[in-house]
Amino acid sequence: MSRWESGAKNVSSKVVRGYERAIGLPAGVLLATQRGLIRSSDPSAPEPEPLQFCEADSAPDQLVSELLEQAGDPTAPMSGGDWLRLAVEVTRFEMVLLPKATWTAVCDRLVNELARTTGGDRLRRYEAAVTLICHPVAQRHVLAALGSWLTDPHVQVVSPILSLLQHVRDEAASKLVLRLLDSDARALSQGAVQVAAAKAAHGHFQGVALALLEQRAIRELVTPQGQSGIDILDLTTFLPEQSYRRVLMTLRDAQLRQRVESSRESHCLVPAEVARNRSRDIASQAQSATPTIHAAEPDLLLQRLVSEALFHVHGARRSMAASLLRVSPYGAAVADACLSLATRESEFVGARAWEAVWQLGTGTRRGHVTKLAHEHRHPWMQRRALTALGNSGAPLDDREAARVVDATLTTPHRGVRSAGLLALGMGSPGSLGRMDSLPAEQREIANWWLRVGPALADAG
Structure with a gap:
């Protein structure tokens, strides 16, 4: 083993x-x-x-x-x-x-x-x-x-679908990803940066395509747009050496240049000491909270997985580490510890912890997440809590659904409304009929969720 x-x-x-x-x-x-x-x-x-999945009879x-x-x-x-x-x-x-x-x-x-x-x-x-x-x-x-x-104009779930393109090596798929980088739909353009980074790591881009990626990296690093900073670091980290050097030569800000160089060298989004301390604390909490027959030494593999799930520069690695943790016995306990980190740390580290929670689930603290989604005054926190409920894979009970409906209808923030519709679409589609007072764009999103269907869980 x-x-x-x-x-x-x-x-x-x-x-x-x-x-x-x-x-x-x-x-x-x-x-x-x-x-x-x-x-x-x-x-x-x-x-x-x-795969030898099973022996067919x-x-x-x-x-x-x-x-x-x-x-x-x-x-x-x-x-x-x-x-x-x-x-x-x-x-x-x-x-x-x-x-x-x-x-x-x-x-x-x-x-x-x-x-x-x-x-x-x-x-x-x-x-x-x-x-x-x-x-x-x-x-x-x-x-x-x-x-x-x-291409559905109201699509709300993009990342797991779009990421399939990273496994297609042919030139047509690479051209499609490059076109999606300039999509007017923010979810598609940001998701395409992650896919481009994964394809760059696989060596799928050559010639003109690489030049276009260099230009995109330079533009986003110098004048960041939206929340794409982490993904652009990911892309820059996995550009071929000559392309990376050309990008680096354009950066005049010493602090930004140092961050790019550090990310490429260490493959870590934060200083090594921060990653080590946070991941050790979370792993220790998770190991203590997980029942075991025998006394055990600190689980170094668990610490590494936590560190990668939170701080690895490559989005595909963060996602895989979180997936491994979710199917492990530590999954719920790590989710609980990440939730604590998400609500008490800086916004940058907190965002990484929320990203992990979206894949790990809400652990044993679903009630706390629901409270944050309904009552927290900061829309940044509220939106992430609603997204966590939507991605948990579990239906909302009546009380949870009522709180999410209230948060969705009363917020002035578009991002919070979209996250609320995600939570309702996945966990309480019957509540979407109460969204008639929302702006037309959000009503179309509610209708999209009704067409797609709620969260699906396999029996057993």
Whole structure:
């Protein structure tokens, strides 16, 4: 186990499936996590081995047919394990000839469910989508589903869908990301910066495309726009050496230049001592709060995961570390500790803690988050608390829903209203009918949530 944890040994998917069964995890959660970890830890590494998700009792073509029929029927439930199994079995075939209507129904449904799930349920669907988008036949159908989702003028969930483009190496995908960088929709343009950083880390940009990324990095570093500063640091960190040097030469502000150089050298958003102290404190709290049979030494792997989830410069690494923590026994306790950090630290560190909470869930402090969402006077804090409720994956009870409705209808801040609609759309869609007094733009967002559907959680 220690060699597997440290990366010294690559464990086969068959062994991982054995661990899943032994500890009672849903099928495919560890498999999806392991593959994502390999992919995000070393962009130059080869693709993970083909999944051996499970031993089929029937012929492969019959199994695929049954799974496709299930996925194409909107009334038939599909768990994350079902989606991962379908993707794996489909991509065992070099040629997959299916009616366009079948591809459209299956890929549209997968994208929709990817946007509405959290934790291990999302991880498995994400790995299924990555598996399909890397297949030469399935790829164009997944891209069509992504395009349909992202071009909706009222789309509210962007990041998990847009991030799939980082796994497509061809020039057309890179050009699409470059176009999205200049999108009028802020969520799309900011999300595209994260994807561009991930693609740059994989070496997907060359020539003119690299020059455009350099110009974007210079423009955003010198005259920051909105909340994109962290993502631009991410992008600059993973530019090729010559491109990075050209960007650095344009920076006249010594403090900004030092921050860019530090981020590239350490891959950390804060000074090393700050990252070390905060992550050690959170890991210690989480370890103390998590029941164990035997006394244990400080868990250094836990400390590293916390540090990366909060402070790694690369958004993909922060996301993967948070995903690993969520499926671990420490997930709820780390979420509780991050919530404490989010409400008492500086705005910068607090924002990193909230980002982690959005992926970890609200732990055992959901009531505290609801109170912040309803009563906190600072819209910055209120918006993040509402977003945490929306991303928790759990429905709102009547009292929570009433508080979110009140916060959404009474706030003068557009960002708080949008976050409130996220919380209601995911957790209490029945409450969206009370949004008639909102401005027309926000009513359209409420209607978008009604079309998409609420948060989805797999049984068991």
